[in-house]
Amino acid sequence: MFSDKTKYITIYLGLLSIFFTVSCKKLISVDSPINQLGSDVVYNSDANAISAITGLYSSMSANATSFVGSGTTIFCGLSSDELHNSSSITYDDFFNNTLSSSTSALDLNIWTPAYNYIYQANSIIAGVDHSKTLGSSTRSQVKGEALLIRAFCYFYLVNFFGDVPLVLSTDYQSNAMLVRSPSSKIYEQITEDLQVSQQLLTVTYPGGNRGRINLYTATAFLARVYLYQKDWNNAETQSSSVINSSAYSLVSNPDSVFLSASKEAIWQLIPVPATANTTEGTNFIPGSNTVPNYELTGALLKSFPASDKRKQRWTKTISLAGNSFTYPFKYKARTAAGVAVSEYYVMMRLAEQYLIRAEAKAQKNNLNSAIQDVDKIRQRAGITLLSIITPNISQKALIDSIALERKREFFAEWGHRWFDLKRTDQAHSILGTIKPDWQSTDTLYPIPKPQMLLNSNLVQNPGYN
DSSP: OOSOHHHHHHHHHHHHHHHOOSSHHHHHSOSSOGGGSOHHHHTSSHHHHHHHHHHHHHHHHHOTTSIIIIIHHHHHHHHTTSEEESSOOTTHHHHTTOOOTTOHHIIIIIIHHHHHHHHHHHHHHHHHHHOSSSOHHHHHHHHHHHHHHHHHHHHHHHHHHSSBOOOOSOOHHHHTTOOOBOHHHHHHHHHHHHHHHHHHOOSSOTTSSSSSOOHHHHHHHHHHHHHHTTOHHHHHHHHHHHHTTOSOOOOSSGGGTTBTTOSSEEEEEOOSSTTOOOHHHHHHSOOTTOOOSEEEOHHHHHTSOTTOHHHHHHEEEEEETTEEEEEEOSSOOOOSSSSOOOBOEEEEEHHHHHHHHHHHHHHTTOHHHHHHHHHHHHHHHTOOOHHHHOTTOOHHHHHHHHHHHHHHHTTTSTTHHHHHHHHTTOHHHHHTTTOTTOOGGGGSOOOOHHHHHHOTTOOOOTTOO
């Protein structure tokens, strides 16, 4: 993806110093309109336009504490039934579901980074649209990537907070006091951005690896978005397009899924700096004779059959002072820097597409075909196939089996479990029995207090006033 690392990081820092800031206040109240700060200069050549979009990827990858780093996995894992703190009280308010609008991580790790990335994407889209010198292929590729990243950020914002401001320009005056748009409108924009992205992107990955977005990235993401909206037909169509493309394959060895050269990866973030591995490896794998930061819950571990390779290869147990601790071990490289880079951060992968398609088919009562898709995942995991143990399974039982397979396959990965519990209306019934402070309103996080102070038009989520 980035053949010239020095140029990559230099452009990234340059763009940030010209266009963007690290605080949401500056994000929505800059000194002068962004769209007047020389976009004609930035986008006057294909090379500069490409540097702008790779700068956005770099911004996402370099921010280890944001929701794109390992924040989503940690916050959602604690909020659901996957993780708990082993040795500290860090983020205990997520685990205990006692968040308040003053919880700093909501603003610093989720809201502000997401809107900074959206702002950068909006600037790139506007710059590409107004440039008269870009080649057509570069124009399409760069705009398609920016649209998908914007959709990606809004997907996580709407699943964290529900209704959120919909920022589609770099007009700081109009953006500063935006009201929250309904979740349905946010999803409409996400869908539109991804559909346009599909039209602009090509099958070929720019740069030779999977660090920059291609057509199938947009298609895979759109399949997920349709699933969340219960649009079963379109979810099946989009996931089938990815699966049938033959561009990806389920790797047989679970240890290979998260490697840099994984054939299962649809989209990966390349580490910044270039000598680093992933922040998830750093956060989850303990140092020598050290208690891990986060431990997998007993309920999650009990959900795996003993023969399940995912439990065997994606979890690890250590004993200290007579106590055992089991932690996520999908990524094997702990040290973020100074070691050989063997792992890239997997944003999307093929296994999800099989389970999206299985769920869509099951919801349409196409049970035999759905079983075949689930069995692809179970076969890789080394557990007995549904077609053998329950060939005449009922629709409800199959849907429940798919949910269980998602729980096992995507634990400690991008918040899938937390979002699945919410989108299937099971969060209250499942979490309410294991979390003493649980309230039904806890399915949404509170709008950060700093944002409420900056924008008087923002209305707080129920349960947090």
